[in-house]
Amino acid sequence: MMTVILPTLAEPQHFFAWERWLFAILAILSIFGFWLRFGPILKKILQSKKDPDFHLFPIGRRVRDFVWEVMLQAKVIRERPLAGIAHALVFWAFCAFALVTLNHCAVIFGLGFLDPAGRAGRVFFDCAALFAVACAVGILGLGVRRFVVRPRWLGAVSRESGVIALLIFVLMITYLAAFFLPAAGDAAHALWWAHTLTLLAFLPLIPHTKHLHLVLSPFTVFLSRGGFAEIPPLSGDEDFGLVAGKDLTQLVSLQAYSCVECGRCMEHCPANNTGKLLNPKEIVLGLRGYLNEYGPTSEELLLGKYNSQEAAFECTTCGACEFQCPVGIEHVPIIVGLRRGAVNTGAWDDDHGAKLFLALERGSNALGMSPAERDKFVEKNALPIFDGTQEYCLWLGCMGAYDPWGREIVVALVRVMRHLGVSFGVMRKERCTGDPVRRLGNDLLFQQLAEANLEALAQSKIRKIVSICPHCVRTIQEDWKAYGTPPEVEHHSEFLARFASQLPSVQNQERIVFHDPCYLGRYRGVYEEPRRVAALAGDLVEAPRSHERSFCCGAGGGLVFLGEEKGERVSHVRAEELAATGARVVGTACPFCNTMFRDAFSQVSESSPGAPAPELMDIAQIAARGLPESE
Amino acid sequence: MKIVVAIKQVPERDAQVRIASNGKWIDEQDLQWAMNEADAYALEEALQLKEKNGGEVIVVSAGPERVGSTIREALAKGADRAIHVVSDDLNTRDSLGVARLLAAAVKLENADLVLSGLQSEDVGLGQTGVIVAELLGLPHASMILHVEKTESGLKIKRELEEGWFQCIELSTPAVLTMQSGGNKLRYATLMGIKKARTKELRAVDAADLGVDAATVVVLEQLSAPKKQKTTHILQGTAKEAAAALVEKLKMEARVL
Numbered sequence: 001m002m003t004v005i006l007p008t009l010a011e012p013q014h015f016f017a018w019e020r021w022l023f024a025i026l027a028i029l030s031i032f033g034f035w036l037r038f039g040p041i042l043k044k045i046l047q048s049k050k051d052p053d054f055h056l057f058p059i060g061r062r063v064r065d066f067v068w069e070v071m072l073q074a075k076v077i078r079e080r081p082l083a084g085i086a087h088a089l090v091f092w093a094f095c096a097f098a099l100v101t102l103n104h105c106a107v108i109f110g111l112g113f114l115d116p117a118g119r120a121g122r123v124f125f126d127c128a129a130l131f132a133v134a135c136a137v138g139i140l141g142l143g144v145r146r147f148v149v150r151p152r153w154l155g156a157v158s159r160e161s162g163v164i165a166l167l168i169f170v171l172m173i174t175y176l177a178a179f180f181l182p183a184a185g186d187a188a189h190a191l192w193w194a195h196t197l198t199l200l201a202f203l204p205l206i207p208h209t210k211h212l213h214l215v216l217s218p219f220t221v222f223l224s225r226g227g228f229a230e231i232p233p234l235s236g237d238e239d240f241g242l243v244a245g246k247d248l249t250q251l252v253s254l255q256a257y258s259c260v261e262c263g264r265c266m267e268h269c270p271a272n273n274t275g276k277l278l279n280p281k282e283i284v285l286g287l288r289g290y291l292n293e294y295g296p297t298s299e300e301l302l303l304g305k306y307n308s309q310e311a312a313f314e315c316t317t318c319g320a321c322e323f324q325c326p327v328g329i330e331h332v333p334i335i336v337g338l339r340r341g342a343v344n345t346g347a348w349d350d351d352h353g354a355k356l357f358l359a360l361e362r363g364s365n366a367l368g369m370s371p372a373e374r375d376k377f378v379e380k381n382a383l384p385i386f387d388g389t390q391e392y393c394l395w396l397g398c399m400g401a402y403d404p405w406g407r408e409i410v411v412a413l414v415r416v417m418r419h420l421g422v423s424f425g426v427m428r429k430e431r432c433t434g435d436p437v438r439r440l441g442n443d444l445l446f447q448q449l450a451e452a453n454l455e456a457l458a459q460s461k462i463r464k465i466v467s468i469c470p471h472c473v474r475t476i477q478e479d480w481k482a483y484g485t486p487p488e489v490e491h492h493s494e495f496l497a498r499f500a501s502q503l504p505s506v507q508n509q510e511r512i513v514f515h516d517p518c519y520l521g522r523y524r525g526v527y528e529e530p531r532r533v534a535a536l537a538g539d540l541v542e543a544p545r546s547h548e549r550s551f552c553c554g555a556g557g558g559l560v561f562l563g564e565e566k567g568e569r570v571s572h573v574r575a576e577e578l579a580a581t582g583a584r585v586v587g588t589a590c591p592f593c594n595t596m597f598r599d600a601f602s603q604v605s606e607s608s609p610g611a612p613a614p615e616l617m618d619i620a621q622i623a624a625r626g627l628p629e630s631e
Numbered sequence: 632m633k634i635v636v637a638i639k640q641v642p643e644r645d646a647q648v649r650i651a652s653n654g655k656w657i658d659e660q661d662l663q664w665a666m667n668e669a670d671a672y673a674l675e676e677a678l679q680l681k682e683k684n685g686g687e688v689i690v691v692s693a694g695p696e697r698v699g700s701t702i703r704e705a706l707a708k709g710a711d712r713a714i715h716v717v718s719d720d721l722n723t724r725d726s727l728g729v730a731r732l733l734a735a736a737v738k739l740e741n742a743d744l745v746l747s748g749l750q751s752e753d754v755g756l757g758q759t760g761v762i763v764a765e766l767l768g769l770p771h772a773s774m775i776l777h778v779e780k781t782e783s784g785l786k787i788k789r790e791l792e793e794g795w796f797q798c799i800e801l802s803t804p805a806v807l808t809m810q811s812g813g814n815k816l817r818y819a820t821l822m823g824i825k826k827a828r829t830k831e832l833r834a835v836d837a838a839d840l841g842v843d844a845a846t847v848v849v850l851e852q853l854s855a856p857k858k859q860k861t862t863h864i865l866q867g868t869a870k871e872a873a874a875a876l877v878e879k880l881k882m883e884a885r886v887l
Contacts, residue, residue: 237825344821357818362644362665370645444821 009116009125010181010188015108023108026200033204038215041207041257048253048296049246052235053225066222069328076326079264083145086138090168093135094214096128100175101199107192116183129176136172139165153263153281160209167202174198213260213327220258221328223251228523229319229332233482234340234443241340241441245290245298252337253296255329256287265321265331270552270574271314275567278314280321280331283307287334303342312338313348316570317439317557318518323548336557339441353440356561360445364431365398366561371429374401378426381411386425388461392417393487394424395467395476398432399591405598406591409468412624413492419627420499424466427456433475436558447483450475454484465489468620470519470590471556491520493589496623497529504626506537512622513541513583513614515574515597516550517590533619534587536626541581551577555592575600579614586614587622594618632686632780634677635737636710637747637760638670640694640701644752654852656722657753666701669748673809675816676778677746678709684780687711689740693732695719699832706827707819715834725848730762735840738767744785745806749774757808764806771806772799776813788813 056062069075073091077084103114114121143165146154174195181188206212225232232249234241242248248256265280266272272279286306294300303309312335321331342348359368374396378385386393394414399406417424434449453476457465465487467473473491480486496503514534520526527547531540545551554560554570575597578586588594594616601613617625642648643663651658666674677688690705692698693716702713716732718724724732737745745767750757757773764771776796777788784802790810791797837844863879865872881887 234821240822346817346820346823351815354815354818358816361819372645372647442818442820444819444824 007179008122008183009129010178010183010185010191011107011112011116012189012192013183015110020108023105023196026197027105030200030203034207037204037207038212041212044291044296045250045253045257048248048250051232051249051251052239053232054223054251061226062222065224065226065328066218069221069326070218079324079326083142086141086145089131089134089138090142093128093131093138093172096131097171097175099124100128104192104195104199108196129179132172132175136169136176139168139172143169151263151267153266155261155263155281158209160205164202164205164209164211167198167205170198171195171202210259210261213258216254216258217260217327220254223254224328225251225330225333227478229317229322229330231333231336231438231479240344241342241443242302242334242337243341243345244301245294245296247302247337247341248287248291248296251330252287252334253291255327255334256284256291258327259284259288259329260327261285262326264324264326265329268320268324268549268551270316270318270320270554270570274565274570274573276311276314277308277566278311280315280335283311283331283335283338284329301341301347303338303347307338309342309348312342313350313353313440313562314559314566315557316518316552316554316559318552319522320518320549320552323522336439336441339439340443341441343441344443348441350562352562353558356436356440356558357442357445360432360434360437360449364429365402366432366436367398367402369402374430377401377407381414383414384425385428386460386462390423390425391464392422392424393457393460393462393465394426395465395469395472395489396426396430397467397469397472397591399595400468401430403591403595405594406468409591409594409618409620412618413468413496413620415624415627416496416499416503416620420502422499427460427462429456431456433472434479435471435475436561438475438479439556440558446479450480450483454480454486457487458484463487466492466495468492468591468618470517470524471592474519474523491524491526491529491589492620493520493526493530493533496533496619500532500536503533503536503623506622506626510538510584511541511582512538512585512587513543513578513581514546514587514589514619515543515553515578515593516546517588517593518550518552518556520589521550522548530587530589530619533623537617537622538585541583543578543581545577553590553593553596555596560592560596569600571596571600572603575604579604584614585622586616587619588616589619591618632680632684632744633689633740633742634680634686634744634746635689635691635740635742636670636674636677636705637733637737637745637763638674638690638692638701638705639667639748639751639753639759640664640692640698641667641751641753644668650853650855654854655850656853664697664701666704667748667751667753669750669752669809669811671748671816672811672813673746673748673807674705674708674710675814676775676809677744678817679814680744680778680780681709686743689714689742691716691733691736693718693729693736694721702832703824703827704819706830706832707823708817709823710830712831713833715832716840717834717836720844723846723850724844725846725850726756726758727762727848728842728844728846730759730766731842732837732840733759734763734766735842736835737763741804743803744778745769745804746778747806747808749808749810760806760808767804767806769804769806770801771808772801773808774810775807776810778807 073088076087103112106112114124116125146161174191178191206214263281269280290302290306315335317332319332356366360366364371396410400410431449431452434446438446470491473489476486476489512534514531534540551574552570553574597616604613643665646662649658681688688710689712690702690710691714692702698715702715706713714736716736718732747760761771761773772787772789774790775787776790779786786800789797865875
């Protein structure tokens with residue numbers, strides 16, 4: 001039907017010989033201009049160190065990510081629907097235009113392969129026209145957003161972006177206008193040249209603007225490590241993490257050049273939103289600046305001119321940035337890599353950090369307590385020692401074994417397990433899983449802790465672990481793999497959700513808001529299980545930021561053990577957000593979140609004594625609340 | 632400045648020690664070992680002196696094979712080389728016997744400064760360092776928090792009782808036993824451990840050093856302190872009882 005409504009695309013029929021020469025020269029100049037800038041970038045990426053852990057296979061996951069994130073633009077749209085759809089329209093138009101452009105350029109040599117008057121050509125050009133309209137609307141929308149609305153995370157207004165947007169808009173208009181001109185006239189001829197010159201001007205602008213993502217990001221998405229916040233292994237005796245340019249791997253360099261500067265990472269970053277120096281976008285752009293100045297074989301330190309140590313150590317490793325990134329940049333391994341570089345070489349000098357490291361070098365737990373305290377807790381609560389006959393090993397973790405509130409969570413979980421008749425035992429001795437030192441970049445200490453624990457678990461013939469701490473779960477399951485085969489491990493929310501039908505629900509129902517811990521949600525993809533448990537005790541309400549968009553409590557990445565925060569406290573911001581839902585109970589599923597909010601609520605209620613702080617409960621405590629008293 | 636640091640490996644702090652069946656030492660099975668804390672401070676002081684003034688830091692440690700892990704930790708933290716005095720009878724030697732081993736190993740180094748911790752966390756006699764000084768015929772000072780190199784020798788800060796400090800000057804060579812807490816300790820790094828592998832670790836034994844195992848003091852028996860719980864009801868008015876409580880907390884419990 002469209003073919004009837006729309007006029008035919010005007011395609012100039014005759015060109016002079018000098019026009020062909022001029023076009024050929026301009027096209028070569030344009031491509032040369034592109035290569036002049038793109039060549040060195042490609043060289044820098046290829047010259048970077050090989051990624052030691054890179055495997056192209058299994059390729060299915062890569063193809064799926066590519067189709068979903070690049071072709072369908074699903075991530076772009078899902079996380080920012082309005083701007084995302086505008087972007088997708090532009091992207092899809094570009095795809096449709098690949099053939100149009102090829103044909104457009106071929107026409108001058110009389111080699112046009114799509115006949116505008118023919119049936120197939122008509123259908124194709126008309127479809128492309130639809131995309132062109134969509135693209136023009138999309139780019140206008142994006143232009144308005146960038147130059148009128150100007151959200152904070154887009155950074156300073158860039159003239160280049162304006163030029164590029166204008167060029168894209170002109171490209172679309174010059175294409176559409178051709179439908180309304182007679183093919184034979186001078187006007188069509190002039191229009192052809194207008195479209196062509198716009199195209200040739202666009203190409204060399206790509207490599208040195210953020211529009212380089214057009215070329216690189218499909219590769220970045222396809223080649224990404226895949227695992228969320230996956231910390232790559234160190235290779236050889238000279239690898240201490242990201243110390244200098246020579247340590248940047250091809251993936252890191254590719255990612256550094258792929259950044260489209262959209263600032264989604266910054267929009268969601270808990271550190272950046274509470275007045276800290278850290279800006280995940282600037283971390284990536286800092287690497288790009290470094291590569292441009294020093295290159296990928298340099299010995300110049302990465303934490304220097306372009307990136308600061310202070311910023312690298314403000315990251316809670318919550319992964320919100322990496323989750324949001326539409327071009328496949330893996331921020332957490334980069335930031336942890338920079339920390340590894342600083343800690344593994346001894347360049348990081350921090351009183352609290354050194355105290356944590358020394359506590360774990362000489363003792364067993366991150367809280368620096370005597371292991372006898374754990375023994376007392378185990379004895380007092382008559383926790384059975386795992387002897388091979390029980391089904392589960394209940395992993396206490398540092399918080400569960402030593403922290404008074406963490407212990408209450410363990411005690412509640414134990415009540416539930418006893419009620420369910422599930423057999424379990426605890427290790428006679430446990431060491432910290434190494435989570436905080438892993439994220440702070442101390443590979444030596446992490447390896448010692450992982451190996452000692454793996455050996456102890458193997459000796460006790462433990463096959464199934466359940467833990468109240470998402471950090472322990474993550475570290476055991478993923479990070480220990482570098483040093484052995486860890487047993488099966490699950491978080492208590494998964495365990496409790498399986499038995500939810502056997503747990504009594506609580507009578508006086510209250511409004512409950514559940515806070516997704518980063519290491520359970522984004523890291524493990526567990527969102528519904530803890531909610532199923534929390535729902536036993538009340539009506540669930542959601543915080544403005546929940547599920548994949550949950551806002552960190554501020555404890556992760558070892559930061560709970562470091563000193564004063566700059567600016568606002570992350571935990572206070574989140575606690576206020578949770579309290580503002582009007583829920584009477586805040587449900588948590590991580591002992592670190594729990595302790596952060598406990599402090600935050602006591603501070604908040606001190607400053608506004610009128611409004612009582614909500615009650616803070618782990619889901620294990622929620623599950624145990626409905627049990628008869630005697631149990 | 633050439634500095635030798637004597638280091639002892641002791642059971643990890645908070646380790647649950649059990650007395651061995653012969654009643655003369657602890658059962659070493661299942662124990663985790665660590666560097667004696669005061670020795671860690673001695674090493675830190677030596678490393679900082681080297682960083683300021685240049686020179687070399689040599690660690691020496693006596694004990695069985697397991698001591699190697701503590702020596703490597705010291706090398707990882709920045710010591711330049713190490714001497715391991717291999718001895719399986721460390722716990723039957725008295726302080727003089729251990730000091731003889733260390734002094735013999737240290738003597739050949741002709742160091743400007745010999746440091747050790749004030750005392751060990753396991754037996755805590757506080758003797759070994761000063762006996763080494765006597766055996767080497769060197770001046771010594773104990774309970775040192777801080778050492779500074781001067782034109783003529785050393786300026787050192789000693790800890791006295793009740794928050795008093797004493798600053799003294801000393802000529803080199805000298806032997807000092809270090810108190811804990813004078814510095815911030817550094818953490819071990821991956822780079823340090825990797826570098827440590829290429830550093831010299833020389834093993835010698837008592838025979839090489841020409842030291843016999845004759846003891847002056849013999850350890851008869853080890854026993855755990857008796858746990859006892861007693862309850863006193865303080866009589867009198869609240870005021871009298873409070874006064875009596877304060878008196879007891881001061882004089883008996885010594886917590887005030």
